Amino acid sequence: MSRVKRLLLWSLAILTLGLIVLVATGCALYAAARTSTVGELEFENRLAIPRLLQAREEAGRKVFDLTLRRGSTALVPGEPAETWGANGDYLGPTLRASRGDDVTIRVHNTVGEATTIHWHGMHLPAIADGGPHQPIEPDATWKPSWEIDQPAATLWYHPHLHEQTADHVYRGIAGLFIIDDAATGRLALPNEYGVDDIPLVIQDKRLHDDGSLDYSQGWISPTGRLGDTILVNGTYDPYVDVRHSRVRFRLLNASNARIYSIGFADDRPFELIGTDGGLLERPQRLDRVQLSPGERAEIVARFAPGEKVVLRSFEPDLDTNFFENRFAGGDDSFDLLQIRAARTLAPSPPIPERLAAPMPVNEDHVAGTRRFELNGNSINGRRLDLRRIDQVVVAGTTELWEVHNDSGTPHSFHPHGVSFRIVEYAGGPAPPHLRGLKDTVYVPPGNSVRLVVRFGENSNPDRPYMFHCHVLQHEDRGMMGQFVVAPG
Ligand code: C2O
Numbered sequence: 001m002s003r004v005k006r007l008l009l010w011s012l013a014i015l016t017l018g019l020i021v022l023v024a025t026g027c028a029l030y031a032a033a034r035t036s037t038v039g040e041l042e043f044e045n046r047l048a049i050p051r052l053l054q055a056r057e058e059a060g061r062k063v064f065d066l067t068l069r070r071g072s073t074a075l076v077p078g079e080p081a082e083t084w085g086a087n088g089d090y091l092g093p094t095l096r097a098s099r100g101d102d103v104t105i106r107v108h109n110t111v112g113e114a115t116t117i118h119w120h121g122m123h124l125p126a127i128a129d130g131g132p133h134q135p136i137e138p139d140a141t142w143k144p145s146w147e148i149d150q151p152a153a154t155l156w157y158h159p160h161l162h163e164q165t166a167d168h169v170y171r172g173i174a175g176l177f178i179i180d181d182a183a184t185g186r187l188a189l190p191n192e193y194g195v196d197d198i199p200l201v202i203q204d205k206r207l208h209d210d211g212s213l214d215y216s217q218g219w220i221s222p223t224g225r226l227g228d229t230i231l232v233n234g235t236y237d238p239y240v241d242v243r244h245s246r247v248r249f250r251l252l253n254a255s256n257a258r259i260y261s262i263g264f265a266d267d268r269p270f271e272l273i274g275t276d277g278g279l280l281e282r283p284q285r286l287d288r289v290q291l292s293p294g295e296r297a298e299i300v301a302r303f304a305p306g307e308k309v310v311l312r313s314f315e316p317d318l319d320t321n322f323f324e325n326r327f328a329g330g331d332d333s334f335d336l337l338q339i340r341a342a343r344t345l346a347p348s349p350p351i352p353e354r355l356a357a358p359m360p361v362n363e364d365h366v367a368g369t370r371r372f373e374l375n376g377n378s379i380n381g382r383r384l385d386l387r388r389i390d391q392v393v394v395a396g397t398t399e400l401w402e403v404h405n406d407s408g409t410p411h412s413f414h415p416h417g418v419s420f421r422i423v424e425y426a427g428g429p430a431p432p433h434l435r436g437l438k439d440t441v442y443v444p445p446g447n448s449v450r451l452v453v454r455f456g457e458n459s460n461p462d463r464p465y466m467f468h469c470h471v472l473q474h475e476d477r478g479m480m481g482q483f484v485v486a487p488g
C-alpha cells in the first residue's frame with residue numbers, strides 16, 4: 001500500500017470513529033435531557049401557603065413592609081441551601097389590595113447587593129414599576145406608591161435588576177400580589193385564602209447533592225436553567241388537604257425557563273376562570289392549561305369525598321423542532337401536588353356562568369400597529385440599551401402589537417404596566433386559555449401573536465417601562481426594550 005493510500009485510510013478511520021463518538025454523545029445527551037418525575041413522588045410534605053401580609057393603615061393608605069433578606073432553606077428535606085426571600089428565608093408573603101386602594105410598599109433591601117422589586121402585571125406609573133431603573137441599593141428602602149386601578153387578578157412580584165433577574169429570582173425572591181374588586185367579591189367563587197382558594201407558585205430547581213442551588217445555565221438548553229426538582233410554594237414533594245367540593249387554585253409559573261402544561265393525572269376537567277390580568281367573561285372547561293414563565297391561571301376543580309388526585313405537568317406543547325423541543329423541556333413531565341379530599345366535603349356553589357363584564361375587543365379604534373421580532377436574544381435586532389427608548393406610545397390609546405418569533409427557540413413577550421387581549425395566535429383565533437386579559441404570552445417559534453394593548457393614563461415621557469421575553473436568561477442577555485407612555 002502506498003503511503004498516501006495508508007494515510008487516507010487512517011484519516012477515514014479516525015473520521016468515522018469521531019463521527020460515531022459524536023453521534024453516540026448526541027444520542028446520550030438527547031436521551032438524558034428528558035426528565036420525568038411522574039409516579040416518583042411520595043407526597044410527604046404539607047404544602048406551605050405563603051402568608052398574607054397585613055397592611056398598616058397610614059393616612060388613608062395601605063402600607064406594606066417587605067424586607068428582602070438572605071436565608072437558609074432546606075429546599076429538599078434535610079439539605080439546607082443558601083436562599084433569598086422577602087420577610088422570610090425563601091419566597092415572599094402574598095400582598096392583597098382592592099381596586100381603589102392607595103398603596104405604599106416599603107421594600108427594605110438587606111441582601112447585601114442591589115436588586116429591585118417589580119410588580120408584574122400591575123397598571124401603575126413607571127416610576128413605581130420596579131424595573132431595572134429602580135435599583136434598591138444595599139440597606140436602602142424603596143417606597144413606591146400608587147393607586148390600585150385594575151380588575152381583580154392574581155399578579156406577582158419579583159426582582160428585575162439589569163442582567164441579574166434570573167439569579168435573583170432563582171435564589172428565591174418572588175411572591176403573589178392579589179387584587180380584589182367589588183364585582184368579583186360578589187361572585188360565588190371559592191375565596192377563602194389557603195383553604196378553598198389556594199395559591200400555587202410553581203418553580204423548578206437544579207440542586208447539588210448537598211442540597212445547594214446549582215446556578216449553571218445548562219449549556220445545551222436554548223432557554224437556560226431547567227431543573228428536575230419541582231417546588232410548589234417552596235415545598236418539595238407536596239400534598240394539600242382540602243375540605244370543600246370545589247377548590248380554586250391560583251397558578252403562577254415563577255420558573256426561570258420551564259413551561260408547564262398543567263392538568264390532573266386522571267384528566268378530569270376543570271374550569272379556567274381567570275388569566276394573567278383578571279377573570280374571564282365566562283368559565284372555560286379545560287383539562288390542560290399551559291403556562292410559560294410569568295403567566296398565571298386561576299382554575300376551579302371539583303373533588304369527591306375522600307379521594308386523592310395528583311396535579312401534574314404534562315409534556316408542554318412548545319411547537320418547535322425536535323431538538324429545541326427536547327432541550328427546552330418539551331418532553332418533560334412532573335407530578336406537582338397531591339390533593340387529598342376530606343371524607344366529608346363542604347358543598348361549594350357551582351361556578352357562575354358570567355364572571356367578568358364583557359370585554360369586546362375593538363380593532364377599529366386601534367391607533368397604530370407595531371411589530372416586534374424576537375430572535376437571537378434581541379428584539380427587532382436590538383439588545384437592551386438603558387439609554388435608548390425603543391417605542392413611544394400615547395396615554396389612553398389602543399394599539400395592535402404584532403410579535404413574531406423569528407427563531408427556532410421558545411420565547412415569550414411581556415410588556416410592563418398594561419394588560420392586553422390576544423386577537424390572533426399562531427395564525428388562528430386565540431385558544432380558550434388565552435382569551436382573557438393577559439400580560440405575558442408564549443410566542444411559538446416561527447409564529448406570530450397579535451395583541452390589542454390599551455395604555456392607561458399613567459404617562460411620563462422620561463420614565464420608561466420594559467417589554468421583554470420572560471425567559472429570564474434571554475431577558476438578562478438583553479432580549480428587552482423600553483417604551484414610554486407620552487401624555488395624550
Ligand atoms: Cu415578570 Cu419584566 O417582568
Ligand code: CU
Binds near residue numbers: 410469470471475479
Ligand atoms: Cu426568549
